[in-house]
Amino acid sequence: MAKQEMREPIETGCPDPFQYMHPVSRKNFGLWKYHEHPRPGVLRHVAYGGDELWTVRAGTQRILDVFTLRKLCEIGEKFADGYVHFTIRSNIEYLVSDAAKVEPLIKAIEDAGFIVGGTKNSVTMISHTQGWLHCDIPGTDASGVVKSMMDELIDEFRSTNMPNRVHITTSCCQINCGGQGDIAINVQHTKPPKINHDLVANVCERPSVVARCPVAAIRPAMVNGKPSLEVDEKKCICCGACYPPCPPMQINDAEHTKLAIWVGGNHSNARGKPTFQKLVAAGIPNNPPRWPEATAIVKRILKAYKETARDWERVGEWIERIGWPRFFELVELPFTKYHIDNWRGSRKSLNSSSYVRF
Numbered sequence: 274m275a276k277q278e279m280r281e282p283i284e285t286g287c288p289d290p291f292q293y294m295h296p297v298s299r300k301n302f303g304l305w306k307y308h309e310h311p312r313p314g315v316l317r318h319v320a321y322g323g324d325e326l327w328t329v330r331a332g333t334q335r336i337l338d339v340f341t342l343r344k345l346c347e348i349g350e351k352f353a354d355g356y357v358h359f360t361i362r363s364n365i366e367y368l369v370s371d372a373a374k375v376e377p378l379i380k381a382i383e384d385a386g387f388i389v390g391g392t393k394n395s396v397t398m399i400s401h402t403q404g405w406l407h408c409d410i411p412g413t414d415a416s417g418v419v420k421s422m423m424d425e426l427i428d429e430f431r432s433t434n435m436p437n438r439v440h441i442t443t444s445c446c447q448i449n450c451g452g453q454g455d456i457a458i459n460v461q462h463t464k465p466p467k468i469n470h471d472l473v474a475n476v477c478e479r480p481s482v483v484a485r486c487p488v489a490a491i492r493p494a495m496v497n498g499k500p501s502l503e504v505d506e507k508k509c510i511c512c513g514a515c516y517p518p519c520p521p522m523q524i525n526d527a528e529h530t531k532l533a534i535w536v537g538g539n540h541s542n543a544r545g546k547p548t549f550q551k552l553v554a555a556g557i558p559n560n561p562p563r564w565p566e567a568t569a570i571v572k573r574i575l576k577a578y579k580e581t582a583r584d585w586e587r588v589g590e591w592i593e594r595i596g597w598p599r600f601f602e603l604v605e606l607p608f609t610k611y612h613i614d615n616w617r618g619s620r621k622s623l624n625s626s627s628y629v630r631f
């Protein structure tokens with residue numbers, strides 16, 4: 274019998290990006306001389322060989338239905354060169370090599386109801402996590418918060434009036450993805466999980482969730498003669514890590530799941546040493562469908578930043594310069610006990626809270 278050839282392994286992962294690039298991009302890879310910003314939402318790249326490539330950026334929500342995607346692609350086929358890409362903040366970018374195509378392309382995008390902008394020192398699209406649609410542990414919607422906030426920030430998306438670029442993020446749980454921005458809007462759980470003992474006994478023989486708790490607050494226990502779990506509520510830091518692997522440990526609820534706003538941090542710091550984000554507002558109602566309380570605070574922070582930061586200062590650098598007490602005054606936020614990191618394991622991180630320094 275003939276020797277059977279082994280099949281080649283199927284490589285998964287990121288596909289080769291060159292096949293999707295605009296031909297001018299591909300030709301000039303590594304050969305760009307400079308780029309400029311002729312107007313908000315438009316970039317012009319010039320290569321050493323003289324080629325030009327124009328990029329027109331428009332905002333989208335991260336989770337797109339197929340009809341919207343088709344509409345965006347049709348614009349790309351008809352008014353651009355048939356090449357698009359998405360930025361990590363869900364902006365779509367059309368690429369054209371002919372300057373004469375730029376204005377008709379902008380008109381087509383805007384006529385279809387999309388907004389051109391999000392470049393340079395604007396408030397670009399909020400990057401959001403997946404929320405109810407894809408994930409099993411969110412405490413709030415993600416795209417809904419983004420849509421509500423960007424509706425209010427539309428003028429800052431279309432213009433470039435901020436001292437430097439502003440990146441905002443939302444995260445729909447406390448522990449996993451999201452949270453990398455100048456301003457981060459994160460879910461905040463405010464009470465320990467509630468255990469459905471009947472369910473634990475029925476679904477799990479040896480609950481591995483015990484190992485999941487960062488402060489060892491969960492332990493096996495016999496409840497009403499059945500094996501279950503108990504939570505030491507004095508130890509629990511309400512992180513929500515136990516809920517994903519153990520649905521009977523429900524932590525979300527309409528009253529106690531709140532939003533918190535964090536600012537600064539590494540992503541908000543163009544020149545200084547690495548820093549953590551810091552909590553500036555806690556216990557904000559998680560209030561769909563428009564989240565007005567969280568949006569109002571974000572707008573106050575942006576207004577103070579726009580009015581008092583120096584050119585090129587990122588949000589984190591601005592706060593470091595004016596000082597945290599002045600920041601709280603400017604944004605009219607109260608400083609409460611929730612701003613102090615009082616977790617027993619926080620010796621190392623205490624110096625990253627807004628006020629306590631030693």
Ligand code: SF4
Pocket residue numbers: 402403404408409410411412444445446447448449450451
């Ligand atoms: S932030 Fe949390 S809940 Fe939201 S998508 Fe990421 S892992 Fe899921």
Ligand code: SF4
Pocket residue numbers: 465466485486487488489490491504508509510511512513514515516524
């Ligand atoms: S919420 Fe976090 S700290 Fe509390 S029991 Fe669950 S895993 Fe432990």
